[in-house]
Amino acid sequence: MLNAAGDRLEVRLPLRDVSSDTVGALRLSYAYRAGADRAALERGAEAIRDRLHRRISHAGNLFDPYPYEPGAPGNTYAQGLVDEFIDRYPDIEILAIHATPPDSDYNIIAGSNIGRLGKKADNDDMRCVFTGKPNLEVNSTGKRFESELQLHDRVGDVIGAVGIVVAYQNGDDKRALHARAEKIRAELEKRIPDSASLFRPAARGAGGGGETW
Secondary structure, eight states: OBOTTSSEEEEEEEEEOTTOOEEEEEEEEEEOOTTOOHHHHHHHHHHHHHHHHTTOSSGGGGGSOSSSSTTOOOSBHHHHHHHHHHHHOTTEEEEEEEEOOTTOSOOEEEEESSOOTTOBOOHHHHHHHHHOOOEEEEOTTSSEEEEEEEEEOTTSOEEEEEEEEEEOOTTOOHHHHHHHHHHHHHHHHTTOSOTGGGGSBOOTTSOOOOOOO
């Protein structure tokens, strides 16, 4: 809507999470001149909303601290890979890479599309890392299926885990969903020289940027 002076356009849109559930509202204001392409501004607002939707796990995710862990780097190769794969595969709702930084004893979230960078791995994550047994789970809403898989670098060394979450409906073939996650994991592994590379600064032009999920 235009303000009384006619020089500012406000666009209000429902804000949605990765499952397209409404979690709030987004309000954007634009400078406006008579005769400007109002529809183009509104489409731009929708595009911003749609990009945010790929970054929100649920309403509570919006209240996570930022940065999640002080000093956790965000502009890393791991984050660039996540951003690239999220854009390449629109069906991926959540993608998180777990790895151990150089000179650290703790496995953490090195890259994800829902923040939480630097969050330490929990027992389920580490069991996947150490045993190679995947964690396969439908979440509490029944709308998402996660395959958490042991992650290797491109020469086959174990470096952590990757969680891949996709939409789910009752009756979906979990084996097929998991098999697709394995293919995405394999593609990701080809891009990882070693664990340390995940924590290096992202190259210029690269993408940047039991828990409830």
